[in-house]
């Protein structure tokens with residue numbers, strides 16, 4: 001450990017986050033011996049909770065090279081990390097091609113471990129035919145997990161998918177995402193929720209959390225979900241359930257939480273109610289078919305700055321549709337991301353899984369977090385929450 005050698009990160013947001021991340025702090029310190037000396041290639045939203053993880057890993061003696069996702073990087077956080085010697089690639093207004101270059105630059109650190117978000121680092125590492133010192137890695141998201149599982153051949157090293165954790169789905173996706181997505185929507189629009197008609201597309205843990213938070217604040221919530229079990233769960237939670245053709249003409253607020261591309265395609269666009277406001281929850285800003293919207297748009301009025309914009313599309317048929325922050329995740333673009341305690345857990349699962357990848361004889365391929373590790377963290381978290 002090099003706790004005394006590493007300069008201390010000077011960043012108020014990160015300091016604040018660290019104060020509320022007891023689980024992550026104790027977990028990284030407990031596994032410092034395994035993490036010391038490891039080069040970690042990391043792709044994670046560059047914001048204070050991530051900086052807190054990086055600071056703890058540095059304290060443990062690991063070397064982190066970091067990039068974020070397009071549109072979610074907080075430049076002040078990135079600069080604070082750079083000031084203490086962490087290599088961070090990327091800035092908030094990077095586009096997709098710059099992001100790809102950043103991914104390649106991160107892999108240039110010759111990592112022992114990869115901590116990934118969306119599968120970009122892992123796919124790029126595989127495209128290079130592997131990396132000489134790579135032991136394995138973790139993947140944060142559902143979207144990344146699906147992407148890696150769909151590869152023609154499984155990775156020849158272990159990749160632990162954090163979102164497969166029952167614990168994470170419950171605490172972070174359901175409760176953390178729900179709260180912060182609604183917070184982001186309110187920040188971006190300054191609109192009132194009670195009485196508003198909202199539709200959430202996709203009732204996985206993220207959609208469920210969003211729908212239930214909206215409902216608790218008085219919105220009239222409907223859900224469109226293709227899986228009958230999850231649709232049934234939405235009914236049991238008191239939401240109206242139907243298909244897009246039925247729900248969209250009566251919706252004003254539309255939240256996209258499927259993780260799948262072009263869910264709002266030409267047919268859905270043609271029945272959207274005049275005045276609909278669309279926000280993204282899913283990892284990729286692709287659930288709204290941007291080409292189909294552009295083809296129907298006569299003019300666009302933009303409010304706000306790059307990365308924080310509200311684009312009001314006047315359609316050729318006279319309807320007005322507003323797209324918030326290009327449907328990038330609204331809780332990251334217009335709020336401070338998931339609540340700190342949710343990320344205390346999520347990042348603890350990440351750090352503990354990296355330690356497991358480095359020490360356990362895990363089989364190669366994409367896999368859930370080992371059940372005993374998940375249970376160990378559940379027990380720790382319960383201890384913290386009930387202390």
Ligand SMILES: NC(=O)c1ccc[n+]([C@@H]2O[C@H](COP(=O)([O-])OP(=O)(O)OC[C@H]3O[C@@H](n4cnc5c(N)ncnc54)[C@H](O)[C@@H]3O)[C@@H](O)[C@H]2O)c1
Nearest residue numbers: 141142143202204205206224225226227258259282283329
């Ligand atoms: N914003 C954030 O902070 C944050 C945090 C975690 C995960 N995510 C992302 O949010 C997305 C959802 O995550 P999840 O864990 O709830 O995923 P999930 O896969 O468990 O749930 C998605 C749901 O969408 C449904 N669906 C798919 N296509 C549909 C369609 N055309 N119409 C209606 N329903 C459809 C599926 O049946 C499924 O139930 C993913 O992209 C994930 O990476 C975002």
